[in-house]
Amino acid sequence: xxxxxxxxxxxxxxxxxxxxxxxxxxxxxxxxxxxxxxxxxxxxxxxxxxxxxxxxxxxxxxxxxxxxxxxxxxxxxxxxxxxxxxxxxxxxxxxxxxxxxxxxxxxxxxxxxxxxxxxxxxxxxxxxxxxxxxxx
Numbered sequence: 001x002x003x004x005x006x007x008x009x010x011x012x013x014x015x016x017x018x019x020x021x022x023x024x025x026x027x028x029x030x031x032x033x034x035x036x037x038x039x040x041x042x043x044x045x046x047x048x049x050x051x052x053x054x055x056x057x058x059x060x061x062x063x064x065x066x067x068x069x070x071x072x073x074x075x076x077x078x079x080x081x082x083x084x085x086x087x088x089x090x091x092x093x094x095x096x097x098x099x100x101x102x103x104x105x106x107x108x109x110x111x112x113x114x115x116x117x118x119x120x121x122x123x124x125x126x127x128x129x130x131x132x133x134x135x136x
Contacts, residue, residue, distance in 0.1 A: 032112050034072050041070040041081050044107040050096040052127045054086045078117040079108065086125035097121045 045051050045068035053065040068085040081104055087096055101119040108114045 032076075032114075037072045037079065037108065037112055037114060038070045040107055040111055041072065041083065041104050042068045044104045045070070045083055045085055045100050048096065048100050048103060050088045050091040051100060052086050052088050054125055054127060074117065076112075076114045079114050080117055081108075081119045083119065083121045084124050085121065086127050087123055089126035089128045093123060097123070 053067045055065055068083050071082040072079060074080045104119050105116045108116055
């Protein structure tokens with residue numbers, strides 16, 4: 001008779017019992033792509049009432065409309081956001097930009113658990129309110 005008698009395999013880690021939940025550190029990791037962070041920032045800026053969409057033109061041809069454009073840099077705990085956007089005229093620019101900065105910060109923290117160190121805003125256009133048609 002050949003073989004090894006009395007050997008057993010033992011495991012130091014046991015899987016969680018059915019119905020129980022593993023600790024968060026044991027479940028795996030989460031990585032959010034930069035394009036998602038960029039889109040969150042753009043959506044947050046576009047949600048402000050004084051931020052407006054403008055026509056996109058390439059070589060003089062109309063290519064639809066666009067809202068805020070964001071660029072994201074830095075690590076997740078110190079993101080640097082650069083926004084290009086158009087504002088409604090005559091909105092108070094400093095108040096509107098302050099509100100946009102705060103919304104971008106809070107949305108990125110709430111949705112992606114990222115910390116924002118700076119939000120640089122470039123106002124690329126001032127768009128007047130559309131005028132109501134005059135009745136003559």
